[in-house]
Amino acid sequence: MVNIQELDPSASPLDYYGWELRRRREEHRLTQQQLGDVIFCTGSLVGQIETARKLPTREFSERVDAALGTDGAFCRLVGLVLRSRLPAWFQPYADLEARATYISVFQAQVVYGLLQTPEYARALLAVDYPDKTEEMVAARLERQRILARDEPPALWVVLSEAALMQEVGSHEVMREQLAHLLTFRDNPWVHIQVLPFSAGEHTALMGSFNLLRFEDDPDIFYAESYEQGHMTANPSVIKDRSVGYARLQATALSVEDSAALIARVMEERYGDPS
Incomplete structure (x- = not known):
């Protein structure tokens, strides 16, 4: 039997x-x-x-x-x-991210998860989760489905130029990742700006952070460190970081100039040497 x-x-x-x-x-x-x-x-x-x-x-x-x-x-x-395959400490943020109507992101080192290609995500996740890489890549791609909804959230991402320069995976992986970022140029709900090295000191030198806004709920500030995430709806924190984010947007390259820089890095740094 x-x-x-x-x-x-x-x-x-x-x-x-x-x-x-x-x-x-x-x-x-x-x-x-x-x-x-x-x-x-x-x-x-x-x-x-x-x-x-x-x-x-x-x-x-x-x-x-x-x-x-x-x-x-x-x-x-x-x-x-x-x-459910996301790390337990990250799941509360993912639940809120899926409900948000406006997402503001500053990333100091890597491309934001909602904009990652499978190969880029796989290379990143394999470093810390070698035994669970594939299921975590699948979970990350599932998160990205919110951008394909009939009414997606408005997503504004400011990337440090370092995120373009830090090679993840390989030249080919990076070339595909940067090309993927350029596909959002005509997306009315996704805006990508690059904060160039030439900006010098700025309001986010403490690290990456996200702001989530909702139709009927309080705004949320989110930041993470190793194996934990921190969220708060404290009005003073929200005010401080919202002003800080507006200053980042003002300091960063325009959306159009950012796309031009991404394209230039893609060709000059990760192009086919042949």
Whole structure:
């Protein structure tokens, strides 16, 4: 007799996803291999996801919904699953980020997560999370889906020039990342400015920070250090950092000049030497 692993659906979003996948598949009287044949994957992969040993992807979930007629249930579930793979200390911020109507970001060293390519994110995350890199990349890409909504948040990002110069992954990874930043030039909801080295001292030398604004809730200030994030709605902090951010925007290159600098760095620093 086959030993079927029993999952506790209340243990985690991943366990619930696996439990629900098995239940729905068995309702349709399909074996794991038969379902795999329908959705173009192996029966082994179906089994690994059903036993919470493998993380489902959004593409997998879309195919399952189509095959089992589940009206988007697994696409809705996979968002919860992927978000649960974020570090526990970061999840409260990610939840607020997804609800914000206006996001202001200053990044001193790296490209902001919502604007990262998969390869850039993979190179960054592999440094500290070598055993969980792929699931964390998937979670980061899931965060980015808020920019594709019918009513996305307004995102304003000020990047230090250092973020363009710090090589992450390889020349090719950086070239693709900078090219990706340039794709937002015509996006009315995403604005990217570069704070050049020539700006000298500025109001964010203490490090990166984010400001979140909402329709009906208080503004939030967020900053992070190793393995922890700090959030506050303290009005004095919000006022101070909002003024500081406005000064950063005024000091940084214009959106148009920033795009020109990004393109120049992409070609001169990370271009094909041949």
